[in-house]
Amino acid sequence: MDNKVNVKLADGSERRCIKGESIATLAEAISPVLRKNAVAGLANGRLVDLSFAIAEDCAVEIVTLDSEAGLEVYRHSAAHLMAQAIKRLYGGDAVQLGVGPVIQDGFYYDVAVAEPLTPSDLRAIEKEMEAIAKEDLPIVRRVVGRKEASALFEERGERLKLELIRDLPDDAEISVYAQGEFLDLCRGPHLPSTGRIKAFKLLSVAGAYWRGDAANAVLQRIYGTAFLKKSQLDRHLELLAEAKKRDHRKLGKELELFMFSEEAPGMPFYLPKGMVVRTQLEEFSRVFGRKGGYEEVRTPLMLNRRLWEQSGHWDHYKDNMYFAKVDEADFALKPMNCPGHMLVYKNRLRSYRDLPLRLAEFGQVHRHEYSGALNGMMRVRTFCQDDAHLFVRPDQIEEEIGRAIALIDEMYAVFGFAYRIELSTKPEDAMGAQELWDRAERSLEQVLISRGVDYRVNPGDGAFYGPKIDFHIRDAIGRSWQCATVQLDFQMPGKFGLVYAGEDGGKHVPVLIHRAVYGSIDRFVGILTEHYAGAFPLWLAPVQAKIIPVSEADADRARDIRVMLEEAGLRAEADFRQEKLGYKIREAQLEKVPYMLVLGEAERGAGTVSVRKRGDGDIGSRTVRELIAELLAEVAARR
Missing domain, CATH: 3.30.930.10 (Bira Bifunctional Protein; Domain 2)
Structure with a gap:
């Protein structure tokens, strides 16, 4: 009886392996360097652990950390690392674990703990994660029967895990992963050990319904991110900080673009500038x-139900639709x-x-x-x-x-x-x-x-x-x-x-x-x-030019210039407040207005305006007609 199987590798070559040989052993046979960098395998397109036994002819690809699939395994293991740290810090009996999947740029884990977690709690969890990583605990997969799985998690008081086990299909393969004292229900795959996890950061906590069902309890969802190198993590955190500064909800409020109200959840109100x-x-x-x-x-906002049945939306989309009765007939927005x-x-x-x-x-x-x-x-x-x-x-x-x-x-x-x-x-x-x-x-x-x-x-x-x-x-x-x-x-x-x-x-x-x-x-x-971080280009900017008179003596001319700009089709405002010039300029900068036109004694005598451009500062003086021509050309070009 032949105890060999044929394995087709990613480069198209084929190898003969002993039946039952692991992905790790195959990687070692190909190259010791490849084995060192390997974290998982793809067997006939399915992502599996390095311990996966090759039992039949198949296509195998060795997954390394520098691949997309490898990074997914790395982040999944970081989610388990976080769960283990939480269990250690808050006591196994006091923590209920939900699910901990990989998401774009990171991972999360849904947990139930007695008190709301704070930023200082996240820092403590991170420190415990670092300690567990240093322990370099082996991460071991084991396939178990439904009865054994239930017994394992019942012993640990994990009622959420028991619910997941109960709802698995009858023919589902059930696997658990152990790392030290920690055990989790998971399909995997995972890294060979906790020591492979080098750079991570816990980012935030939010509420989340268990299994996405509003009828269930609200758990705490802890978001984190993990990268192969600290430099990559630092770069990602810089981008997150920049994204926070650019958050449209924050800028929308500051720049008076749009608003939301509890009277219409999820339905934006556009303010004049927006x-x-x-x-x-x-x-x-x-x-x-x-x-x-x-x-x-x-076309109308609301149409009869029979139209949506005819289009197929009723069968495929009705759970996402709003309905109303009109003259005893069913209509839908x-x-x-x-x-x-x-x-x-x-x-x-x-x-x-x-x-x-x-x-x-x-x-x-x-x-x-x-x-x-x-x-x-x-x-x-x-x-x-x-x-x-x-x-x-x-x-x-x-x-x-x-x-x-x-x-x-x-x-x-x-x-x-x-x-x-x-x-x-x-x-x-x-x-x-x-x-x-x-x-x-x-x-x-x-x-x-x-x-x-x-x-x-x-x-x-x-x-x-x-x-x-x-x-x-x-x-x-x-x-x-x-x-x-x-x-x-x-x-x-x-x-x-x-x-x-x-x-x-x-x-x-x-x-x-x-x-x-x-x-x-x-x-x-x-x-x-x-x-644009709120600094819209001229053609899109809600206010294209702000006229800033230095004193009351320049107010009438400021009004005249505003009219000239508006008649030319430009959007302009004038700041007549009795404030210092520097204050009014800073205010216009915070409003991200593309052009500021300053009117003082010198400009009054020369018949010009002093122009400040967003990002460039003072760009010199112009006559109003010269400035209008420049601005209209910039608008037309949509630069």
């Missing part, structure tokens, strides 16, 4: 829309604009000559979000989508998608946004025939390939009606935000019975392309506020 930013973004989009042949429409645009298309007969038909709308939508998920302008319950739906013939698909990508590229360049692209494919809850999905995915892929675009596939993350191309922009401090999207839909036009008269005289079903650039205008306002 409304200026939003209006400028809408008008900017309209310029590109008109150039691209889009026609703007407006729209979570998306698509069905309304189907009705606009169907309003009259269409010919192949009418296509492509490009409909655009700044459509207000409502989506139910849990209160714990709300986050300023970034996650709200009502927002405005810069939505567009393109009804096209099959032969127009690739050209129109290419035009949409070009439009997005041109608009993002104005804001200084670089981006990466993902192709998101069929999700589990998809509707429609597989052949239509295959056709749609091929079409999107072909457009990206023909344009020479770098992209990665995001399996299973498409919309329920079609695959999509998502644009992830990168802001001034390197954070990624998913905003623009182009989605291809062979489903919805057929569901609504949309047709056009073809050149052959027959009836044909159009193909639908969903397109958004901002995605959510409200979220985009929040992103831009942080991207």
Whole structure:
């Protein structure tokens, strides 16, 4: 009987291994250096511990710390390190452990302890984590039966773990990880020992419902981050500090852009200055829309339930919708604009000559979000989508998608946004025939390939009606935000019975392309506020120029200049307060006004204004007409 198995490595080579050999042993056989750097393995695409036994022919990749998967294992182990430290500090019986997953840039662990944790508590937990790391405890995985798992955690009084075990599928493999006296229920994988964890920081504590259910108890969620080197951790903490300074919620309040109220949770109120930013973004989009042949429409906020059943939203999205009774019929606030645009298309007969038909709308939508998920302008319950739906013939698909990508590229360049692209494919809850999905995915892929675009596939993350191309922009401090999207839909036009008269005289079903650039205008306002740290470029700035008279003698001239600027189409304010000049200049700087125009005795005599530019300071004197010309040129260029 052959006790050997064939292993295909990441470089395409193959090795013969003894059946039952571990990933660690395989790594050692390949290279002692590789074994030293190895932290886990990928067996047929599944992330496993180094102790994983190779029992059959398979593809194996050795995972090292300098890989994305390796960093995930590292951070997962840091979450367990934190849980062990908490148990040691607060007593095993007094702590209930929930779950501790890896998240972007770090990890968290949900715990129940008697008292709310404070910043000083986090520092104490960090010190205990450092001590456990120095102990270099082996981290050992063991597969157990359901009965043994229950007994282990019942003995420790871990009622939350017992609940997780109870709800596991009957055929689930149950594994536990031990490090010293600490035991946790976990799928893994983990590092070989605690000593491999070098650089970490606990960041904050927040409340979180157990298992995300508002009917359950609120636990304390401790957030942390971990990196391979202290220098990487320090750099990340610097970025977090910068992000805190740029927080749109803080700046939105300081700059009087927007507000929130308990009377409308998750629903932003735009203040006058914030409304200026939003209006400028809408008008900017309209310029590109008109150039691209889009026609703007407006559809109702609320539509009958039967429309949402017809579109598929009732089956796939009703848990995120708001409902109302009108004349004994069920209505829903729209979570998306698509069905309304189907009705606009169907309003009259269409010919192949009418296509492509490009409909655009700044459509207000409502989506139910849990209160714990709300986050300023970034996650709200009502927002405005810069939505567009393109009804096209099959032969127009690739050209129109290419035009949409070009439009997005041109608009993002104005804001200084670089981006990466993902192709998101069929999700589990998809509707429609597989052949239509295959056709749609091929079409999107072909457009990206023909344009020479770098992209990665995001399996299973498409919309329920079609695959999509998502644009992830990168802001001034390197954070990624998913905003623009182009989605291809062979489903919805057929569901609504949309047709056009073809050149052959027959009836044909159009193909639908969903397109958004901002995605959510409200979220985009929040992103831009942080991207620019509140210092909006001149064309977007709520107040473009502040006129500062030095004394009462200059007040009348200040009023006249403000009128001149406003008549030229510029947004200006004048500061007539009886305060010192330096104080008024500092106030304007805090308000992040792009230009300050100082009027004093010297300027009065010369018929000029002294100009201070944000970030540059004093840039000299100008006549008012010269300054207006300069500012209008800067606005027009959207620099």
